[in-house]
Amino acid sequence: RKEVEQDPGPFNVPEGATVAFNCTYSNSASQSFFWYRQDCRKEPKLLMSVYSSGNEDGRFTAQLNRASQYISLLIRDSKLSDSATYLCVTQGRGNNRLAFGKGNQVVVIP
Amino acid sequence: DADVTQTPRNRITKTGKRIMLECSQTKGHDRMYWYRQDPGLGLRLIYYSFDVKDINKGEISDGYSVSRQAQAKFSLSLESAIPNQTALYFCATSDVDISNTGELFFGEGSRLTVL
Numbered sequence: 001r002k003e004v005e006q007d008p009g010p011f012n013v014p015e016g017a018t019v020a021f022n023c024t025y026s027n028s029a030s031q032s033f034f035w036y037r038q039d040c041r042k043e044p045k046l047l048m049s050v051y052s053s054g055n056e057d058g059r060f061t062a063q064l065n066r067a068s069q070y071i072s073l074l075i076r077d078s079k080l081s082d083s084a085t086y087l088c089v090t091q092g093r094g095n096n097r098l099a100f101g102k103g104n105q106v107v108v109i110p
Numbered sequence: 111d112a113d114v115t116q117t118p119r120n121r122i123t124k125t126g127k128r129i130m131l132e133c134s135q136t137k138g139h140d141r142m143y144w145y146r147q148d149p150g151l152g153l154r155l156i157y158y159s160f161d162v163k164d165i166n167k168g169e170i171s172d173g174y175s176v177s178r179q180a181q182a183k184f185s186l187s188l189e190s191a192i193p194n195q196t197a198l199y200f201c202a203t204s205d206v207d208i209s210n211t212g213e214l215f216f217g218e219g220s221r222l223t224v225l
Contacts, residue, residue, distance in 0.1 A: 004152070008150070031209070032209050032210060032212055033212075034212035041219075042218070042219075043200060043216035043217060043218055043219055044153070044200075044214075044216055045216070046212060046213045046214070049211075049212055087152070087153070089212060091209045092155075097155060097158075097168070097208075097209075098155075098208055098209070098212065098214070100152045100153040100154075101152055102150060102151065102152040103152065
């Protein structure tokens with residue numbers, strides 16, 4: 001089983017709408033979870049960490065469900081500039097390693 | 111200027127050639143990493159280094175070697191390139207244990223094509 005699984009999409013979202021997507025992880029011992037953003041032909045950049053209690057950063061909300069081993073990202077009031085691939089990242093097996101998902105591609109449509 | 115710089119940014123080569131990808135950073139971080147990204151496979155760790163002369167294998171180290179010449183420099187070599195090494199390669203740095211912070215600082219990537 002892959003360490004992190006994501007539905008690659010694309011998720012086509014009208015501007016101003018809300019979009020949400022999940023990723024599942026297999027390492028039940030993982031304590032750390034993150035979302036990265038990767039623009040087309042660019043490097044990934046950390047978007048936000050995901051805390052057990054959930055957390056919000058502006059229009060972005062991240063949630064963790066340990067029982068079902070998934071994390072989610074919700075984007076409210078989508079902007080054209082939100083078009084990107086969102087990578088789900090967890091603590092990998094072995095020390096000091098992160099496991100990356102393939103990414104959820106979001107396309108915000110005017 | 112970028113804090114993490116990779117050269118070359120694009121390279122086309124032939125099967126069997128030796129290729130070196132170079133990475134330098136001005137962030138002062140001790141930890142450096144090499145990843146490759148393939149469509150449909152996500153980012154996979156090739157090698158990482160926590161200090162000069164410290165080298166550790168990642169998930170997919172076969173066919174690759176690395177050298178950490180200085181704190182700021184970490185190079186990746188393909189001794190004899192093969193077509194399935196065609197990919198986008200990223201160098202990254204971190205200042206502490208990334209299991210906690212999750213923050214890697216990536217270079218802009220090196221696109222390698224092996225014919």
